[in-house]
Amino acid sequence: MTVADIKIDKTSAGLAVFEQRIALLESRLAEVEDNQPEDKVSMVVFSGELDKVLAAFVIATGAAAVGQEVSMFFTFWGLNALKKQSKLAGKNVFEKMMGVMSPAGTEQLPVSKMNYFGVGAKMLRKMMKDKNVASLEEMMELARELGVKMVACEMSKDVMGIRDEELIDGLESGGVASFLGDSLTSKASLFI
Amino acid sequence: MSETPFDKVLDASGLNCPMPVVKARREVRSLEPGQVLKVISTDRGSVKDFQGWAKVDKKVDLVGQESEPPEDPVTYIHYVQLAK
DSSP: OOGGGOOOOOSHHHHHHHHHHHHHHHHHHHHHHHTSOOSEEEEEEOOOOHHHHHHHHHHHHHHHHTTOEEEEEEOGGGGGGGBSOOOOTTOOHHHHHHHHHSOSSGGGOOOSSSOTTTHHHHHHHHHHHHTTOOOHHHHHHHHHHTTOEEEEEHHHHHHHTOOGGGBOSSOEEEOHHHHHHHHTTOSEEEEO | OOOOOOSEEEEETTOOTTHHHHHHHHHHTTSOTTOEEEEEEOOTTHHHHHHHHHHHOTTEEEEEEEEESSSSOSEEEEEEEEOO
């Protein structure tokens, strides 16, 4: 059957049914349009190793550069990448232990393979510099400049005893719902 | 030599992923709609990167790409237009 074969019932009752169906289709279309993913990339940064965090920031800056909104959710070891210092005052014994054994900033992040007590991380940094690849610190600065949203997981902060004054400025604070709010409306969602 | 006209040049030689795209984005935003930015890169990956950028970003069009010299290229040139 082609379009020309369709016989429209031109009585007023027939047209009323027709109009009703169009209205229904329009409302369904609006619904579908509302549920379209946005130009957005969201990430969970769970790892706290130099190489993995770097990968996260390469993707984040790249995505922001190509016009995507980017949101990074830092949780567990990923929070170590957001530290500017380590403060032990006012922490309980476990929190202190955690603080002493964790990197106190990006400069101290280990690599996920061949770390050898930090020698591997230093070597990787040197190799990247020789190849003119931006450092993690430069990448983070760039992400800032490009408007990448960074959220620190409230629950992880609480569990690990990480205080706000230990973290860099300009972070948002949130939980799983804030991540899901970003992730479910994103075109891509990553766990690093 | 290329026939593609351009309005501004960005030399991204020596820079690696994701810097050529990141820097080009900053430059192309300073253009008028319809103007073209010529980007010179030594990063082989930039060929696909610029194609990917143009594919996802409605604000830019990739109007030309070339490499020099044609055999064993050392520089990769991209022409990015700010959409009209």
